[in-house]
Structure formats: structure tokens, C-alpha cells
Amino acid sequence: MPRFYESKYPDVDQLVMVQVQSIEEMGAYVKLLEYDGIEGMILLSELSRRRIRSVQKLIREGRNEVVVVMRVDPDKGYIDLSKRRVSAEEVVKCEEQYEKGKTVDSILVQVAKKRNVPAEDLYEKIAWPLHKQYGHSYEAFKLSITEPDAIFGSLNLDSDTLADLRAVIARRLTPKPVKVRADVEVRCFDYAGIEAVRRALKAGEALSTEEVPIKVRLVAPPLYVMTTTSTDKALAIERMEKAVEAIGEKIAEEKGDMTIKMNPKVVSDTDDAELKELMERFEAQNMDVAGDDDESEEDE
Template identity: 85%
Template sequence: MPRFYENKYPEVDQLVMVQVQSIEDMGAYVKLLEYDGIEGMVLLSELSRRRIRSVQKHIRVGRNEVVVVMRVDPDKGYIDLSKRRVSAEEVVKCEEQYEKGKAVDSILTQVAKRRGVTPESLYEKIAWPLHRKYGHSYEAFKLSIQEPDAVFGGLDIDEETLAELKHNIARRLTPKPVKVRADIEVKCFAYSGIEAIRKALRAGEACSTEEVPIKVRLVAPPLYVMSTTSTDKTAAIEIMEKAVEAIGNTIAEEKGDITIKMAPKVVSETEDAELKALMEQFEQANMDVAGDDDEDSEDDE
């Protein structure tokens, strides 16, 4: 098990991720997942703020837990930990930090395997120096996708290792595009009905940016689908929400109205396929109707 960070032991008041190994009379023995699996203990009195009737309800063997460091004795190897002193917000914060550490470890382990070296040597040469400079080596790895020279310049690594590192970072950390969709019904029974709807939909598409291009397609009157594909999920949802608002405001000025059937959200390939099938179904129905009209006109002749 690797040591994610340069210090051999965590500091007092630091949040750490542990895995429960055993539960004894005094407390739970755990291993610190970010610190080479060294042993620590969570005393029973530090498991919960409430009265403990069943230890199993608060902690279980094999489960990962977020705890805070209370005492470290490097000479004796004692690390006392507390679960009850950790807030819900701190749990989320620590879990995010741990996931970043795991991502870095996975990349370095793969590079080490390909280059025939130990992961520990790469931590010393790459991860720990970057951690000191950027706050976390994960952030440095992400930045390196755009600015490799700025991030890796000055590190003591050979060209082959650097090339392998860049390859793995690009494969693992390059943001993957997501599809964001919203389904809306737009109606206008005023004299300018169709043109008013077009104007409103154009107002929505006008909210597009280079990173978040918005398209509006007709499913079947009055249902329209808005969609965008972007690597920035948060920005995509925010801009799509603004586009829906723009359509609503514009159609309201024309005495029409909008009904949001599905608010902007990330959709899966399955949901996208279902929409495509629905649109094809309506398209086929329209073609059938047009075909019926042709037959009728031939009969009339």
C-alpha cells in the first residue's frame, strides 16, 4: 500500500481515510490508507457523540471511514483517531481528497509498471514535489494536460518516464464530454404563433457559448428538446438553464407559454437513444400521413 504524502505520519487534527481491521474491547484497529497502511486506533469513546448501544452500528470491519487524528507518537507508532469529532462536511472533503490520491496512485503505479521501477521512486521524484508546489499532485496532473512544460519542468525524470506519465494522465484525467438535455413544450395561440415560437427558440440558442453550443430540435409539436455536449458539466447545466429562461421570457412577451417537461440535466446514452427512437417514431408517423394523402389524391383522379 502506497504512502500518498511525503510525511511518514499524518499531523494532529488532520482528516484521514482508514479501513477498519478489527474491533476489540478498547476500540477499533484501523489502517491508514493514505499512509502506507500504518496502524491506528479509534477508541470506543471516540466512535460517536451518542451513547453506544451497538458498536456494529457505528463501525464495521472492512469498511472505510473518515477520522481525524488526535495524537501521534512516532517513537511508539501510536496513532489515536476519532470518528465522532468529524462533521458531515469534513467527511465529503476527505473523501474527495482520498479519491484524488487514488487517481494519482493509479497513474504512478501504471507508469512504474511500464518503466520497471517502484511506485515509491515516482512518488519521491514526481508526486511529492508537485504536491508541495500545487497543494495536491492531482491538481498538477490536471494542469499538465494544458501546460506540461510549466508543471513538469525542473523535475528529475527521464524523457521515457515523462512520456509515459503524460500518456497516462491524458488517458485518465482528460475531461470526458457529457450531454445535457432539457425537454420543453412551447405554445403560442396568438396570430404570430409559429413565428413567435421560432423567435423564442432562437433566443434560447443565442445563449450558446463556444464551450457550450445549444441546439433545439422539434420532437412533435409542441414538444422541443434542447441539448448540448460539453466537458464542463456545471457550466453546461447553468447555460442551459439560462437558455430555458430566455425562451420562457421571449414566448411570454408574445402571449405564449412554456412548460418544462424535463429541466436541464446530464443524460445517459440510454436516455438519448430513447429520445432518438421517439423522434424517429414521430417522423415515420408523419411520413405515413403524407403517404395517405398522396393515395387519396390519386383516388380522386
């Protein structure tokens, strides 16, 4: 188990991720996952703010928990921890930090295997110095995708290690494009209804940007699907929401209406396949209708 940070022991008041090893009369013995699995204890009185009716409902063996460090005695190896003093917001913050640490560890372990060196050596040469400089080595790794010289220039790494490190980081941390989709029904029964719908849809597409290109396709009147593909999920959803809003405002001006059938969300390949099948089914139905018309004309 790795030590994510240079210090052998955590600081007092620091949030840490632990895994529960056993539950005894005095409390729970745990191992600190970010500190090489060293042992700590959550005293029974520090498990919950409320009266403890069942310890098993509060904490279980094998489960990861976010706790705060109360006392550290390096000489005796004692680390006292508290679960009850941790807020919900702090849990989220610590979980995010831990996930970043796991990602960095995974990258360094892969590089260590390729270079046939101990992962601890790479922590000393790479992760710990970058952690001091950037607040977390994960943030430095992300920046290195576009600014490798600025990030790694001061580390004095050999060319092979640097090449392997950059390759693994690029594979793990380069943002992957996501597809965002929204389904809307747009109607207008006014005299220029078709043109009004077209203008409304164009108002949505007009909010496209280079990062978030928006396209609108007809499924079957009055149902339209809006899609975009972007490496920035949050930005894509935000932009699509504004596009849906623009369509709604424009069609309302044209005395029509819009119904949102699906709010903007990230969709999977399965969702795409289902949409394609739906569109093909409507297309086949339209062809059947056209064929029936031809037959009726011949009968006449």
C-alpha cells in the same frame, strides 16, 4: 499499499481515510489508507457523540471511514483517532482528497509498470515534490495537460519517464465531453404562433458559446429538445438552464407558454437512443398521415 504523502505519519488534527480491520472492547483497529496501511485505533468513546447502543450500527469491519487524528506516538507506533469529532463537511472534504490521492496513485503505478521501477521511486521524484508546491499532486497533474514544462521542468525526470507520465495523465485526466439535454414544450395560439415559437427557441439558442454550443430540435409539436456537448459539465448545465429560462421569458412575451418536461441534465447514450427512436416514430406517423391524404385525394 502506497504512502500518498512524504511524511510517514499524519499530523494531529489532520483528517484521514481509514479502513476498519477489527472491532474490539476498547475500540476499532483500522489501517490508514493514505499512509501505507499503518495501524491506528478509534477508541470506543470517540465513535459517536451520542450514547452508543450498537457499535455495529456506527462502524463495520471492511468499511472506509473518515476520522481525525488525535494523538501520534511515532516511537511506539500509536495513532489515536476520532470519528465523532468529524463533521459532515469534513467527511466530504476528506473523501475528495482521498479520491485525488487514489487517482495520482493509479497514474504512478501505471508509469512504474511501464518503466519497470518501484512506484515508491516515482512518489519521491514526482508526487511528493509536486504536493508541496501545488497543495496536491493531483492539481499539478491536471495543470500539466496544458502547461507540462511549467509543472515538470524542475523535477529532472528522464525523457522516457516524462513521456510515459504525460501520456498516462492525458489519458486519465483530460476532460471528457458530456452531453446535456433539456426537453421543453412550447406553445403559442396567437395569430403569429409558429413564428412566436421560433423566436422563443432562437432566444435560447442565442445563449450558445464556443464552450457550450446549444442546438434546438423539434421532436413533435409542441415538444422540443435542447442539447449541448461540452467538457465543462457544470458550465453546460448552467448555460442550458439560462437558455430554458430565456425561451420561457420570450414565449411569455409572445402570449404563449412553456412547460419544462426535463430540466437540463447529463444524458447517456441510452437516453440518446431513446430520443432517436421517439423522433423516428413521430416521423413515421407523419408519413403515414401524408400517405392517407394522398389516398383520399385519389378516391375523390
